[in-house]
Amino acid sequence: MVPSFSEHSLVLRGPYLEKMTDDEFFDFCQQHPELRIERTANHEILIMSPTGSHSGKRNARLNGQLYNWFMTCPQLGEVFDSSTGFTLPDSSVKSPDASWVAAEKWNSLTLEQQSRYAPLCPDFIVELASDSDDVKELQKKMLDWQHNGARLAWLIAPKTETVYIYRAGQPEPEVVQGFDQELSGEDVLPGFRLRLAELR
Known part of the structure; x- marks a missing residue:
């Protein structure tokens, strides 16, 4: 394995990782429960730093709503x-900050699939940017979610109070400025309203 560093993560790549099966990757992650680990479609392993306190607070409020x-x-x-x-259709393994999966899709999985990294893309996901995150890099990640089948995806950047809304079939995100408003779950999450002011 050949390690390299990006601003917020350690990247591992190499021939062995390219051949690593889904089960082997799952077992690798279970051996390191203290780490947040993702895998790209090219089977590079990303080991990310823990969330800062501000981001953790915001994430708790987001998930609570x-x-x-x-x-x-x-x-x-x-x-x-x-x-x-x-585990997404492109074979990457990602962990959004919050997500929702429709009952029909979730219930179609076996209990074993549900107990590991479920082989599906959530219908709805949220990525919450920390103050030090590169929003442009996160926007690339949002396109991955969209291309893998997310019907509605939000990238929330509290530092600038900006939200990028990605919808299935729409090539460009809608940009919402200001946190003195609510986001609608639209037809994906009927009746859900996210109070952005709680994420300041």
């Missing part, structure tokens, strides 16, 4: 927090 909505209609699907990995 999503969970409260979920409790009003649990039959529609399942919600997941930032520690959840998904």
Whole structure:
């Protein structure tokens, strides 16, 4: 394995990792539960630093709002927090800061698939930028989510109070400026409203 460093992560790459199976990658992650690990479509392994306190606070508030909505209609699907990995159609494994999967899609999986990195793309995901994140890099990640099948995806940048909304079938995101408003879950999460002011 050949390591390299980006601003916020350690990147591992090499012939062995290119051949690593999904099961082997899952086992590798289980051996290092203290780390946040993702895998690219090229089977590079990304080991990321822990979340800072401000980001952790915001993420808790984000997930709290999503969970409260979920409790009003649990039959529609399942919600997941930032520690959840998904194996996407392009073979990458990613962990959004918050996500939701429609019940039909989730229930089509076996119990074994549900207990590992579920082989699906969530219908809805949120990526919450930290103050030091490169938003342009996160925008590339949002396109990965969109291309893998996310129906609605939000990139939230509290530092500039900007939200980028990605929708299935739309080539460009909608840009929303200012946190004195709410975001709608639209037809993907009917009735969900995210109060952005809580993420300041």
